[in-house]
Amino acid sequence: xxxxxxxxxxxxxxxxxxxxxxxxxxxxxxxxxxxxxxxxxxxxxxxxxxxxxxxxxxxxxxxxxxxxxxxxxxxxxxxxxxxxxxxxxxxxxxxxxxxxxxxxxxxxxxxxxxxxxxxxxxxxxxxxxxxxxxxxxxxxxxxxxxxxxxxxxxxxxxxxxxxxxxxxxxxxxxxxxxxxxxxxxxxxxxxxxxxxxxxxxxxxxxxxxxxxxxxxxxxxxxxxxxxxxxxxxxxxxxxxxxxxxxxxxxxxxxxxxxxxxxxxxxxxxxxxxxxxxxxxxxxxxxxxxxxxxxxxxxxxxxxxxxxxxxxxxxxxxxxxxxxxxxxxxxxxxxxxxxxxxxxxxxxxxxxxxxxxxxxxxxxxxxxxxxxxxxxxxxxxxxxxxxxxxxxxxxxxxxxxxxxxx
Ligand SMILES: Cc1ncc(COP(=O)(O)O)c(C=O)c1O
Numbered sequence: 417x418x419x420x421x422x423x424x425x426x427x428x429x430x431x432x433x434x435x436x437x438x439x440x441x442x443x444x445x446x447x448x449x450x451x452x453x454x455x456x457x458x459x460x461x462x463x464x465x466x467x468x469x470x471x472x473x474x475x476x477x478x479x480x481x482x483x484x485x486x487x488x489x490x491x492x493x494x495x496x497x498x499x500x501x502x503x504x505x506x507x508x509x510x511x512x513x514x515x516x517x518x519x520x521x522x523x524x525x526x527x528x529x530x531x532x533x534x535x536x537x538x539x540x541x542x543x544x545x546x547x548x549x550x551x552x553x554x555x556x557x558x559x560x561x562x563x564x565x566x567x568x569x570x571x572x573x574x575x576x577x578x579x580x581x582x583x584x585x586x587x588x589x590x591x592x593x594x595x596x597x598x599x600x601x602x603x604x605x606x607x608x609x610x611x612x613x614x615x616x617x618x619x620x621x622x623x624x625x626x627x628x629x630x631x632x633x634x635x636x637x638x639x640x641x642x643x644x645x646x647x648x649x650x651x652x653x654x655x656x657x658x659x660x661x662x663x664x665x666x667x668x669x670x671x672x673x674x675x676x677x678x679x680x681x682x683x684x685x686x687x688x689x690x691x692x693x694x695x696x697x698x699x700x701x702x703x704x705x706x707x708x709x710x711x712x713x714x715x716x717x718x719x720x721x722x723x724x725x726x727x728x729x730x731x732x733x734x735x736x737x738x739x740x741x742x743x744x745x746x747x748x749x750x751x752x753x754x755x756x757x758x759x760x761x762x763x764x765x766x767x768x769x770x771x772x773x774x775x776x777x778x779x780x781x782x783x784x785x786x787x788x789x790x791x792x793x794x795x796x797x798x799x800x801x802x803x804x805x806x807x808x809x810x811x812x813x814x815x816x817x818x819x820x821x
Contacts, residue, residue, distance in 0.1 A: 442777060449476020452799040454782065462777075463807050465793045466784040470615065470647045470760070473674035473716060475796035480715045481677050488711035495707065497700060503710035510717045514656055516665035517685035521694070522705030526646035526672035527561030529682040532699055533642045533668050534565045536686060537607040538585075539693030540640065549606045550585045552642070557591050557617030557787060560609070560644055560670075569609060592622060594629045601633060607640040607668070608633070612658035615647035618788030619755050619762025627662035640667040640690055646682070650674030651720040651797050653758035654730040661757070674797075677716040681709040720797065729797050732804060733758045736793070739808045747815040755790075759797055762790040767818045775817040781810035 427434075446462070448455040452475050454462045467473070474481060488503065495501060508520040523529045534552060541549035552569065554560070560569040567575040568583040576582055587605075589596045597608065608630055614620040634641040643666040648658040652674060655661055659669075667690040672682030682704075686694075703709075719725055737754060740761065744751040750772065752764040765772050769789045776783050776791075784792040795803070 442774075444777060451475040451477075452796045452803045460780055462780045462782050463803060463810055464782045465795045465807055466782045467794050467796050468678065469673070469784055469792075470652055470794040471673045471676070472678045473650055473652070473797050474677050474719055475798055476678070478677065478719075478798075480719060481679075481712055484711045484715035485679065485708060488708050492707050494703070496702070497705060501705055501707055501710065503707045503714060504705040507705075507710045507713045507717065510714060510721070511683065511685055514717070514721045515669075515685055516687065517669065518688040519686055519691050521684045521686075521699065521701075522710065523672065523682035523684065523701060524680045524703050524709070525561070525682050526644075526670060527563045527566050528701070528704065529646060529670035529672055529684050530560040530566045530569065530644070531563055532684045533609070533644075533670050534569070535699060536668055536684065536691060536694055537640050537642060539698065540690055541606050543693040548604055549639075551587050551604045552585060552606055553587045553589055553597060553600055553608045555589055555591050555610055555614075557614050557620065558609075558611055558644070559614070559616035560611075561646075591617075591620065592626055594626060594633075597630065598633060601637050601639065605637065605639050607642050609642040609644060611644045611646075611648060612662075613648040613653060613757050613760055615760070615792070616786055618764070618786045618790040619760060619792055620788070621653075621658075621755070621757045624662040627659060628664055631662075631664040631666075634667070642666060642668040642670070644670045646670050646672040647794075648757070648760055650716070651726055651729055651758075652760045652794070654726060654733055655758075656721055656726065658757065674720070675713050675716060676709055677712055679709050679712040681713050683713075725797075729759060732799065732801070733761075735801065736795075736804050736807070737761060739804065740793070740811075743808060743811055743815060746812075747819060750815045750818050756793075759793075759795055759799075761793040762786060763793070765789050765791060771821070772814060772818050775814035775821075776811065778817060779810045779813040781807060781814065783811075 445457040446454040447457050454464045511520050554569045560566045564583045568586050571588040649671050669685040740754045750767045755762045769785045769791050773785050786792045
């Protein structure tokens with residue numbers, strides 16, 4: 417039979433779509449991006465306050481990123497990590513220069529960064545002659561990816577139901593309860609793993625004092641502090657990495673999303689001591705640290721690590737937050753509060769958050785739902801003051817629509 421005929425008849429008997437239906441997708445098909453704007457197939461222009469869930473740190477089609485990607489694409493796309501990769505070396509050097517880290521391993525996603533962070537912590541204690549120190553303390557509402565380690569780390573029923581047996585060795589504690597953490601640490605504990613600002617959990621920043629408290633507990637007990645900055649890192653909160661606000665440093669940090677500006681790229685950053693178990697042959701990746709991703713990552717870092725850029729992020733974050741406070745005050749039937757840090761903001765809703773997101777689509781503004789009935793605003797870090805003014809007008813219309821429904 418002709419293959420076209422075969423496909424048509426196969427499609428007629430199948431109930432499942434050809435794309436595995438694990439997402440409830442909005443009926444929107446974006447075909448182009450320009451700065452903080454997305455253009456739908458029908459020509460409508462949407463203001464993008466989601467940035468692909470905190471990915472497009474420099475907006476869409478940023479000239480420096482397009483240039484980095486296309487010029488690299490003309491030379492070399494891929495070589496194995498069996499060889500020297502100068503773009504990878506350059507990006508690692510930039511990260512080591514600008515952060516607490518002494519060494520970096522590149523991944524393709526946040527989930528893969530979580531996998532390595534967990535392996536690194538366990539190997540550290542194994543090599544130190546404490547092979548029973550395998551447990552990692554994590555927190556209610558957290559999100560660390562969809563791999564077996566990621567869902568076990570999060571621990572929620574929503575993430576884990578039906579996927580057992582789960583990877584053992586995670587201890588789940590309430591969010592922001594120092595005494596619970598202090599009481600849970602024992603001679604099996606290897607690390608504490610936490611997002612400085614919970615993203616999927618509903619934009620919940622950990623207070624600086626709590627972050628300092630966790631660092632102190634780790635120091636006191638000789639265990640590792642692993643920070644998941646996949647969503648809150650790379651300038652998102654107005655510092656290069658969110659933990660800088662608390663004046664502490666982690667031992668291991670997971671990064672992804674913004675670091676690639678839209679190209680799939682992640683990283684695990686670590687101190688020399690925390691990384692000491694990860695010797696040749698203990699970990700690897702076919703694609704992690706490939707020339708294309710790292711060329712783009714270097715361009716992202718050149719822009720975002722600039723103190724003037726971060727100062728602008730903070731200024732715009734202040735402006736956006738102030739306007740959002742006004743929006744919440746004028747629509748108390750729709751919104752409860754503004755929360756978050758920098759340009760990682762959440763509107764806790766009184767209305768159903770999905771209704772607010774959908775009303776946003778009707779008014780051509782993109783936001784992202786999160787747990788705890790929150791909508792997330794994670795715009796490109798370089799959105800303009802005009803974009804902010806436009807965002808508020810559109811959110812205002814969406815709020816009125818929800819209130820009138
Ligand atoms: C805090 C956090 N960690 C890990 C992940 C997983 O990253 P990825 O989807 O790139 O695997 C995410 C993704 O949303 C995240 O927000």
